[in-house]
Amino acid sequence: MPTSVITANLLTKEYKGFAAVDGISFDVAPGESFGLLGPNGAGKSTTMRMVGAVSTRTSGELSILGLDPNEHGPEVRSQLGVVPQSDNLDMELRVRDNLIVYGRYFGIPRSEVGKKADALLEFAQLSDRAKSKVDDLSGGMKRRLTIARALINDPRILLLDEPTTGLDPQARHILWDRLFRLKEQGTTLLLTTHYMDEAEQLCDRLVVVDKGSIMAEGSPASLIKKYSTREVLEVRFGSERNAQVAEQIAGIGERIEVLPDRLLIYSDNGEAELARITAAGLEPMTSLVRRSSLEDVFLRLTGRSLIE
Amino acid sequence: MSIGQRSGAAATPAFDASASATTPAEAKELAMVGGVKPRRYGSWYVAEHRIRSMRSYLQTIVATSIGNPLVYLFALGVGLASLIDTNLGPTGFNGISYLAFVAPALLCTAAVTVAAEESTYPMMMGFKWNPIFYGMNAAPITGNQIVNGMVISILARIIPTCAIYFVVMLLFGAVASPWGALGILVASLTGISVGLVIMSYTSRIEEDKGQMAMIMRFGITPMFLFSGTFFSLGQMPIYLQWIGWISPLWHGTELGRVLSYGASEPTWLTVLHIAYPLALCWFGWKATQRVVTRRLNK
Known part of the structure; x- marks a missing residue:
């Protein structure tokens, strides 16, 4: 019986003959915080989209919670929280409404989704901005709202693609704090980053990815010990x-x-x-x-x- | 907000991470259960989202829904009709008043205008300017459900718009038969058929180069003018009549006239007036679903 929540084996994604992800393999255990570290264009986001069950793989095997995302996309996604690289909040809706409409996508009843939205706004330190327009939020606040939105379905796995790119140092630290709390509460985190300090702060284990392939795997400390x-x-x-x-x-x-x-x-x-x-x-x-x-x-x- | 807050503990967890403690088999079962409601009702959730977004321009929707029929029926039904009826007599226009003749066309036009509005910019926005489609798809919603939800939300705007229009038509005395009420459905079908054909195109647009303004200027406006709206199609030169034949607006208008005042036409043509917009709906719906699904699967 597999104990990993994510298992990728020789996972490959090709675009017109170009391999954006070229046969990578990794496993993520429940409650683990796992990172994909690499420069822009390394294939991290493509990997995240495949794990997020929105992009079909060209070849290889992928199992999320024991399910094949190509076959069971909606089922897999019902258990994920996704923080994409660029925020895709609905600018036409107010802050709280963004959480409510998103919660409904998971089938959360109307009677419950409001309470969940309020609790998450508190977690994201955005309670006082519940009725604000999304456009009026700072970059860090939008990011926190996106994370709050990703938690509306109590996800078993949280996927974070470059969670702090473009944020100022203070906003990054606040965000790390929130993510660290999630980790403490047992949420499995899969994150991509090109910031080594972020990887060191948040990841129990990571793979270094370059040009679609895995170069090394281990904990931040063991990688440093081995390669430096x-x-x-x-x-x-x-x-x-x-x-x-x-x-x-x-x-x-x-x-x-x-x-x-x-x-x-x-x-x-x-x-x-x-x-x-x-x-x-x-x-x-x-x-x-x-x-x-x-x-x-x-x-x-x-x-x-x-x-x- | 200070970094010092890092040490503070959250009073109550905002989410339930205890689920992580389940066995792999239970996790798989939970996922299978988690997919049931989104698979069944996902299209409605999308529609709910869109309708909530429409609230941000609710005032415009209400003002145009009531203002448009008043303005059009007053200008054409009272203004232009008085000129025509004075010259031809009150039943001189194909046996009925000009107002009764033009009203079903205006009803269909109102539906087409709303459909065109909701199937152009909101589609482009969903992928580009306010990319909510990607957010929906990261949740358990599929590309097909996004399209279905958009269609439901457009209908949720078209049907009340047509109903209000119809009430104003009644107030102006522009409906001769009780069957005329079915004109609301006919107009809605006309509108959504145009909307779906437009969506099959706008869902493909990667970059805005003024395509949507072109749709209005070179698609919707000529259709409005040359679909037997203000005068019978037969009064146009034969080389322009094809615009009417391929125009869902003409089919909807003619069917509306049959229902509203019993305009006579062969049965096969009445059947065609229903079948043609339905066929356009089918084509536009399937084509849009295919494009949206492909675009989301990057």
Whole structure:
């Protein structure tokens, strides 16, 4: 008996011969928070649409709660909450009405849907905006309303496609807090992001996706441990000199990445590597020692930065 | 709102996540049950949503529903009719008054106008400007149900509009036979047939390049003018009469005249007046469902 709520096996989606998703496989356990991390165009949203039972796959197997979404689209979708990349709230309706009409799509009786809408507005910290026009809400508020809408049917799985893209830092933190509470209450989360801090904050486990394929899989900590060092020393010698200095300091640290604006020196002791560079008579314009992040994992795996 | 609120606990969960504790078999069963109502009533939920949206322009709907028949019947039925009836006599226009002749056409035109309005911009909006169709489809609603719901909501606007129009027609003394009341249904059928044909086109539009204004100018307006509305089709040159033959407005108007004052015509033509708009409905409905389903499945 399968215990996963989502099982994808060699899942593929092709558009006119181009594979947007190219044979990816993953499982998501109940209550798990699972992330798809990758740059724009990696195939994350296409994967989400297939899992969301709105896009038929070209090949491979996909099971959501034990059902094939191609065969049982409405049944699968009755158990999902979906937060799309761009908000698709109804601008012609007021805030509370958006929740009510959406609740009706799941067959929630009129007598119940109003109470649910009020509770969700409170959860989304939007009770005082219940009668506002959607257009009058800020970006963060619209996002929270979209999340509230996605929860109207008590979903077993919440799909979040780039949930905080375009939001300011404060709005992102408020949203993370709400999502963290959902996670604590046992909702299965599947989210895509190209923000490594978001993935680290929210995901128990994630896959790094690039060009429609999975590059690595694991928890944020295990991926960092496997593909990076404990610390990273960032030094800048000016865009003209970075590549030249990289050759001079070859052998310092476990690995050096040359970026256009800086050098990344991977080591378990950044300060010690900085001392070695200074001892070699090189004075960086700026230096910074930081903890390794998923950005470094992605750089190691693909040779490219996440946000290009 | 401050980030400090992060530490605060929600008083009551806004949703029930305890469902996550069920076994896989129970989860599957819950999904199967969860799909029953949306599969059965999804079209009605879409219509409910659209009708709720119409409330935002309810004043316009009410004003035009009452204002249009008053203006048209007054201008044509009292103004133009007095000129025609003075010259031809009160029953000189095909045996009846000009007002009785023109009223069924105006009733059908009102239905067509509403249908055209509701099947152009709302379709484009649903995919593009206010992309609610994608939201509906992320819930358990199918593309076919979205189309059905749109059709129901358009009918929910057309039928009352026609009913109000008919009452005003009665007040103006423009209906000779009690059968004329069936004109409400005939006009509604005419309207929705035009609406569905338009939807089969507007559902395909990816980018607004003025196509909808073109539909009104080069589709609806000529149809209004050349469908035997103000004068019998037979009075037009033969090379223009084809516009009437393919126009659902002409078919609806002619059938309305049969019912309203017993205009005589061969039975086969009466049957055609019903069959033709029904066929257009079928074509437009199926074509729109196909397009909408394809567009949603990206």
